[in-house]
Amino acid sequence: MKHTKIVDLLTGKNLLHEVKAKGWVRTFRNNQFIALNDGSTINNIQCVVDLDKFPAELLKKIHTGAALSVTGTLVESQGAGQTVEIQVNKLKVYGEANPEEYPIQPKKHSLEFLRENAHLRVRTNIFGAIMRVRSTLSYAVHKYFQENGFFYFNAPIITGSDAEGAGEMFRVTNLDLNNLPRTEEGNINFKEDFFGKTTNLTVSGQLEAETYAMALGSVYTFGPTFRAENSNTSRHLAEFWMIEPEVAFNDLDDNMDLAEDFIKYVIKYTLEKCQDDLVFLDKRLQDEEKNKPQAERSGMSLLEKLNFVVENNFKRVSYTEAVDILRNCKPNKNKKFKYIIDGWGADLQSEHERYLVEKHFKCPVILFDYPAEIKAFYMRMNEDGKTVRAMDILFPGIGEIVGGSEREERYDVLVEKMKAMGIEEEELWWYLDTRKFGTAPHSGFGLGFERLVLFATGMTNIRDVIPFPRTPQSAEF
């Protein structure tokens, strides 16, 4: 007999029939009640064991974490909080989990402890919920783009272009470390590290995506990107996933519309598909909030925050307006944050961004038209000659979630800009071809997938929303 996923058993469709479930023991109470979970849902199914039916030797093997196959009759449950349970007739133990050694026990583990056990933490309720939400969100990403006429394009992981990531790249090498090539002066010749060329792990698939948008019209990449971030913040990883759509003939306004529509869609989809997981994460957060001082409480539950984003327009504010707001705001009494900004032209610090989103507008904010000096070379210059058609989307509790722009499509202006920023034309000859042949306005953005998962789950540390976080401290396995 084939086993049924617990998520399907819990619908109660096969009541009074014989069913089989396979999964891992969450708890075994009073030598009689097994809470079994198979990962298909956050909910366990209760399996009731009649002590007299099974040898004590077998029951001794049942501990938290053990893998079982359970066959029995599906009946209505008398217990509170569950609709159905299995009256067990047959029991098989696939693998035990010695409670003396197995780290994941039925108690509240700290997130730090679980991070040290990244290979086992998905066996807890909280990480099961996060990873199911993450999976649903990634499906929604593809669904949105595929249903809106975009083509999925795979940007290369190993790339020679380093125009964007000055200082943040991981070099790729096939050099024999015992026999390194040397320059005439005797120094190691790192220029030859990849079959005679210099190569890096990609920091963004954008430049390549632009070349594809200029033929397929609307494309998106969704893949891993790498940045040698040594910042150790709760928002940065060395390896993260980025969603990057790029659309020909779209301007900055179209780009803002696309980003807002996209984010609302994926959050709405996840609200519909991950109800049980989100309710669990919501409750966990509310319990945590209760322990905080009143002033630090957010006031909105996770579900309210997600619904708020789906139902309300993002506030669109130019960089210049934002600087005015920051200049005129009252300095914070407890001096924890410095909201006051140096002046027009300075980059916004995360405390500025958080002030705008959390204190001033109290909703997601799209900032646009940034000073050209603080943005990348490829952004479209505005007629004022000072600002570029850039946008950042800022989210409550997170800060920057999206960075995007309309691209500079004019060949001469782009070359001039590259010169001013010290970028060699030869290095990006292939990119310049998009402007030389059939150039057209186009725009796109990059959204850090883990920051989206952070928002959707209410988690606060980016290490907790990716299976195996890569940071300066953790890249062990």
Ligand code: ATP
């Ligand atoms: P930040 O200001 O947070 O360092 P950024 O401006 O350097 O981000 P972009 O180059 O604009 O980042 O990349 C686009 C998006 O990728 C960002 O808006 C963010 O969501 C995400 N992102 C950037 N760096 C990281 C990182 N190290 N880890 C996780 N996500 C990141």
Ligand code: MG
């Ligand atoms: Mg950065």
Ligand code: MG
């Ligand atoms: Mg930034």
Ligand code: MG
């Ligand atoms: Mg950015």
